[in-house]
Amino acid sequence: MKQLLNQKPIILLISALLIGALLILPLVVTNPSLMQIFILIILYAYFTSTWNFVGGFAGVLPLGHSAFIGIGAYTSTVLFQTYGISPWFGMLVGGLLAALVGIIIGLPTLKLRGAYFALATIAVGEGLRVLVENVKEVGPFKLNGPSGISLPLTESAFMNFQFDSKAPYYYIILIMLLIVLLLTYFMMNSKVGYYLAAGGEEPEAAEALGIKVARYKLIAMLVSCFLAALGGTFYAQLMLYIYPKSILGLDLSFEIAFIALIGGRGTILGPVLGALLLRPVSDLTRIYLGSSLPGLHLVIFGLVLIVVMRYYPKGLVEPVKQLLERFIHKPARDKANNQSNPSSRQE
């Protein structure tokens, strides 16, 4: 916490203003569909931040993140549908289940080269989608195969995780995002974070220093899967309808990975920046051109990705940071110049 407050006052001020603006946003914006776009930006920033634990810090490329999001969404939904258990509780169950699956996959694959990990996660993500599409029910739980589940509508209440207006959803996902960003910050500045950074860059050297790289990668995987599943429950409650193609499978996984890489993987703000830039592209092209030009937003995503990787391989957070630093340091430098000038005149 001390480290956090040790930042330059102007950075703290900017972040305070930003968070303040985010907090009052629902009071200003009343249009529900605009609100939905904001919620989705924050939700994707959240998904990508959870991806970042593995994809950004552990130095591997997970391409099946939707599997864990889907586990979260389906777990809380079937528990609520079958037993009326509050989605808040189902959220935790889904998170634990996803973490368990994450360990089972990560244990053997995190020791392998990055390419194998990417392939294994794709297989898990796609395999889970095919499985869910093929299964009508598991024991008492109805999954309905490819047609998906419509959540039973209930009265607007906190325990039911269903609300009449968009504002509660907005605040919930905002708080979730802030928590994940704080967690990311603390992890980056902790022993685990340093070990992961070392293991991601030079696994042999790190192993030689006695760091059990695979174990720390597994910890990152566990945290990432747990948090991703919580986001999945939120998605289910927001949309009130889930089906395998929407929440499992390749498209969501790739969208998350694209956002992370364009924003800047392995940084705190990269995922947020990426979501802020790419989500509106996808929403707006879908709204205005979706019927006449299907798939256009994915062409744009792909092209942006290729161009950004070509010129800013560390993501767009890099140039933005430089721009900000110039902006922040400039007044300070001017002040320093002004102070030095009179003193020279006195002599």
Next chain:
Amino acid sequence: MLGIIEALINGVLMGSIYGLTAVGLTMIFGVMKVINFAHGSILMVGMFATYWFIKLTGLNPYLAIPVVVPLLYYFGYYLQSWVIRPIFEAEKDVREPITVIIVTTGIWYVLDNLSLLFFGAEYRVIKTSVTGKIFEFYDMYFLLPKIIGAGITVLCALYLYWFLKHSKMGKAIRATSLDREAASLMGIKQSKIYNIAFGMGCACCGMAACVLVPFYYVYPTVGVPFDIKAFIIVVLGGLGSIPGAIIGGIIVGIIENVGAQFMAATWTELLLYGVFLFVLLVKPSGLFGMKQDF
């Protein structure tokens, strides 16, 4: 019993075509240590090229081979040298080149969705002189284009194997895949080898596309199932191994076709993922993989 033998042979036929796409993938990986996620999309490009060639000229479908295969070779060659190379070189010293992998997924999305924009989502079939022809053998029925396709594929793989083992360029490619630094000390120009390997990998897709079009649908996302199968095959056979890719392809074809005799076709897909994960967990180097590659 006859049904199972029929499925087995069909599996071998289809599997050798899967194997050819996987040969392209494994070759690119062997040389560049990069998994080309856009591989299925390149197959899709090849299939659309073949489709339009046959549709516009009305010639025998296999006459598309001398047009489409070089086309795909140069497509891959310039894709690598213009789009992938700058990113690859920036990341040359990194042990696990993640950025390049993600750029190939970017290419995948661009190609698939561009073809969706241009050609629409409908499934296209083309009637050629071999389409729907049946070959009968002891009360078992096989599609003639599948048999021709598998034959061409096997010849192509054998030629490729000979090329890599005995030709000068093939030796240079193998040298680069074994040790980049040592190879460039021997005067082998690396970037050129990467372009050629990528081009040849794509040419394999072009060949597979030519033999697929006479009996398969063409649509913008046709590459995705082939892509995923190619990943499964290369891991099964061992990343970087050409015989492994062909044998892996045949195994996948057999699992798919024989499995469909006992369960719904969608479940065989799941069976493939299961086999894939099992191999990854038990023997990640696959059947013929080199130990240094994982």
